[in-house]
Amino acid sequence: GGNWNALCRRISFIKISSSLIFFSPPGLQGCRRFRSSAVNYNAMLLEADRERLYVGARGAVFALNASDISASSALTIEWEASAEQKLQCRLKGKDNKTECFNHIRLLQRFNSTHLYMCGTHAFRPLCAYINEKTFAMSSQPEDGRDKCPYGPTTGYTALIIDQQIYTASQYDFWSFPDIRRNSPSPALKTEDAPTRWLNEADFVGSALVRESSGGSSGDDDKIYFFFTEKSQEQTAAYSHSRVARVARVCKGDRGGHLTLQKRWTSFLKTRLTCSLPEYDFHFNMLRSVFVMQGLTPRDTVFYGIFGLGWKNVKASAVCRFSLPEVQEAFRGPYMENQDSGSDWKEYAGKVPDPRPGTCITDNLRAKGINISTSLPDDVLDFVRRHPLMSQQVQPADRRPLLFRRTTDYTQMAAHTAQGLDQQMYHVLYMGTGLWETLSELFHQSQIPIFLQMSVYIGSPSGVVQLPLSNCGKYTSCYDCVFARDPHCAWNGADCVDVMTRSNRSALIQDIQHGRMGCENSGYDVVRRSRSVRVGDDVLLQCELASNLATPFWTLDGREVQGYDLNSGFRTGTDGLLIIEARQDQSGLYTCHAVENDVRVAVVTYNVTISLDLPPPPPPTQQTRNLFASEPAPSSERPSSDEARPLLLLSPRSMEAIYLSLITVLGALCVVLTVVLAYVGFCLRAGQRGKYSLRAAAAAHPSSRRSGRGRRQHRNSSHMELKTVSSHCNGVCNGAPKLHNGDVQDGGFLQIVPGEGQTPSNNEPPPPAPPLPATPQQTSPECDFPNGLSATLPSVLRRMNGNSYVLLRQSDSENTSPLSHTFSEELNRILEKRKRTQLLPRPDESSV
Structure with missing residues (x-):
């Protein structure tokens, strides 16, 4: 909640357009902000057709103008836990500063007139309806223990589909993670015995895919859930304790008649893989997911942010999965566990008919199975014991779209943009752990209005509205074209937003290759000079505007080989280091930015290396005038103003200077005396055994097994050097x-x-290191x-x-x-x- 203007200057997004990566520079223009006395803005619902952005925070819900969230027309519902409930929360041992509040976790549209929200309510979840017209609660809150988690940070995802509430979380203190449909009846959940379907699952997202539309088989719509859980496949191929998963259930599932009563009959799950085999990096922690609906269900794409399971190691990868490959995995072989242990293997036996875990289709209806309660018991018993599929889902590109070794991306959003080549591109916006929620502006079926083309970000202290692109940051044709941003194009003088231009015939854009169209465009080259003494080192800085560009250095037109210590040069992203400069290394150094096989000069250095640097120039009349309060007159004769610096050397001033020097020297003498006395005391104390420096070998565990060693360990009072x-x-x-x-x-x-x-007479002192x-x-x-x-x-x-x-x-x-x-x-x-x-x-x- 600090300086919001500074925050907007720092914000930058990494954006991925299809399989092409480009970066938005920091300092985005058009940044709008909303904040209030509430904190933790972590639930957001955008309705572009109503131009409304609904935001849930801690103890409050807001209705904002989606075009400008900073406008004063915000509506508010205050909903905080009572003092009595907060007290009960504290008595349960929960944190009074973070947990004993009402954190809004669910905020979605229920029907055409009402919204639905759920909050943790100080570890006693409640839910309530909101009248959209009056923006007020339309009824008393109802029990939300089966719809909302107890804590503000518990993994959670929820969807309201045709007034049915689907949630996935761990709902109370003692229960296992669960996927539930809460209303209307019948309520369904996952199974815990004899086979637990979910194993310490941490949910990150869910999505509805209407697979019933456009198909000829009469298939059902499906809800997909994404999470990370403890691995059940303890084999050589599954070496990680936690793995990323995707699970699915059928929207029309009604549970079984006797077997799997009030349980899902269509639950299946499989593993999502995202790895770099050449580096042996397996990103097994799913952090965020975003679903891009296509023109048909088969065109649906899942984007996921993955991380490593290693502690204190920052790394992120983005992988893309296609719906047909997920469907293929659910049609593949099952895994089984005969002894209820951890050794899961691929099932090689006979699979019952109809196939377990499938939705009700026209083929089943022709056999008289119109609802899941009509499925045979052998099919349902197989589903109960075989929730896991053997086939993994590989990324569509068989490798990540993006890999960053030192960054933890945690949230993403996406939308579709059309380039000047009339192709449609998926543009991803990703943020780090600073942001709680990242939401795109418009639904896929709507034509975006450029005035509302924004990204909304919920943070602990407020909401930020940013434009989808900031083309003005690209100052040259090459910067604009290299970015490969579908929103931006070069008009001959500036990088402009394509959506703001009605005539686009003269715009330059090359999204596929990022290098065409700027051959005849000029660009500015920064020119600098350096004077270096022989034997010194000097760093020639080169700041590249594009994060995808690589530096290429030349000396008098010849390439500088800076990858060997013996070459006298060392190159990096920050510049060129000249090591122990020699006179023959003088010349014109040029730093080029190389991207997409295009080389553009960025900065030149005229470096002069000599035995001795030239002496500094004598002080000029202007330099001397810096001591005066007014400029010196043009006359050569010194004026009273020119003599003012000499007045500092009057006898009174000299006396003050001498007294100051004597005081400083006296203080230094006192300090040195104290330091010497302290050092002498330490040395004498070391001889008496109060302080000792022992060799590292003295820390051998065996030396502390004796009683004397244990007693000494309890009375530790000195510092020991240890490797x-x-x-x-x-x-x-x-x-x-x-x-x-x-x-x-x-x-x-x-x-x-x-x-x-203190060394004894019978024990020689330890050897000095x-x-x-x-x-x-x-x-x-x-x-x-x-x-x-x-x-x-x-x-x-x-x-x-x-x-x-x-x-x-x-x-x-x-x-x-x-x-x-x-x-x-x-x-x-x-x-x-x-x-x-x-x-x-x-x-x-x-x-």
Whole structure:
């Protein structure tokens, strides 16, 4: 809830158009905001035909103008938990600052006149109807324990379809996750015994696909649920404890007659896979999903954001799945578990007829089965024991559309845009964990109105409305065309929004390739100069506007080879580093942005490397005048104004300066005396046993098994140096390395609590650790846990007064999946710097 203007300047989206990726730069224009005294705006319902955006927050519901959410016409319903209910919530041990409130979790249209909402109500869920016309509750709240989760952060998804409420969540303290249809009767849920259909499921989304329309088989509509759950397939092919799933039920399901009574007869689930096999990355955590309805049900596409199951590792992937492939998996073989254990295998026996888990179709109606309660018991018993399918659903492209190693995307929305080539493109908008909800503006069946082409974002402190595109951020033809944004095109002078142009014949856009049409367009090249002393290092910065562009450096027209430490250069996304500059490296350096096989110059540096830098120019008359309050007159004779700086050196001023110096020197003497006294005290205390520095080998667990060791451990009072990294092969700067209590090579040193010990006469003192290598010695490489390696301290270098460590790429081939190459780690660090504002003439900085 800080500075909202600054927030809008920071917002940026990554957008995917079909299989093409482009980025919206930060600082989006046209940012509108809505906020109130409420917090946690995490339920949103957009109705473009009514120009309404309904928002549910903590303790309140709002009706906003969808064209401009910042308008003053917002309507409000206050709905907070009572003081008594909050007290009961606290008595249950819940957090009074976050959980004991009424968090709105469900807000959807129920019929043509009413909305329906549910809230946690301080861990006693309630639901209520809203009269759309008066925007007020039309009745007393009703019990919502079967429709809404108890907590504000429990995984949850809900749909209201033809006045039937479908929800998926964990509904109370002791129940298992469940998929339910709550009203009207009959209410259905998933099965728990003898086979549990859901295993610690965390739901992220659901969607209705009307597969009954346009088909000749009389099929039923289906509701698809997306979630992550604990894996049931404990085999070599399923090595993850949690996996991403898609499940489906038939809309017309009424449960079984005797078997599976009040249970789904059509529930089936299978695994969604999203992986990079070449890196052995398997994204098994589903974070968000968005369903794009096609012209026919077979054209429906599911987009999902996936993450890794590793803690403290940021990575995201976006995969796309087609409905026909999901349907094919549900028609495939089943999995079975005979002994109710964890060893699930593919079922190889006979499958009953009609096929278990299918919806009622014309073929079944011809056999006299018109409703699920008429299905045979052997079919229903098979469904109860075989909810899991063996065939996995692969991405439509067999690999992710997008992979980001250092970012956790958590929410996405999508819509369809038409390019100048008359092709339709899916454009995805993704946000990180800052945003609770990301919603697109219009329904698929409606023609978008460009004044309302917005993306709405719910955050903990308010709602933000952003335009779908911000074409004005692209300042050149190449930037505009490289973006491959269906909303943007180049008109010869500016990058403009296509929707705002009635005459589009002269617009330039190349979505498929992103490189055609700018051959005759000019662009600005920044020109700079650098003077460098021989032996120093200098960084030539190059900021690329496009995140998909790669830098290409030339020296006097020849390519600079900057991928080898011995070349004298090092390249990265932030610029070119000249290492130990030589005079023959002087010349004109040019940084080009290369994208889609097109090379565009961005910045040039005229670098002069000499033995000695030229002395600074003598102070000019203008420089001297900086000390005066008024400009000096044109006369050569000094005026009284010119003499004003000399007045600072009057006897009174000199006396003040001397007194100040004496005071500062006296204070320094006092400080030094205190420091020396403290050091001497520590040294004497160390001799008495109050402080000790022991070798790392003294931390061997066996040394603490004795009673004396245990007593010393309880009375720990000193600091012990201990190695915490074991990634070095050979001696690393002479520092020891631990392995099962023995001294190994290398590793970082960490100060950890230890026990004071006074050596006895019968026990020799522990050996002192070996001294570190001197700078003149050759230090081998030491692998860091993140896959980098450094040579210390011989490569600790100076560059324009700054110090830095020059990193080498590890030669080890047996790196873990968490390891990063040098360029990847450097990119990760430098990409953070791109979000900071650079000065017009920045100084060189260290890498």
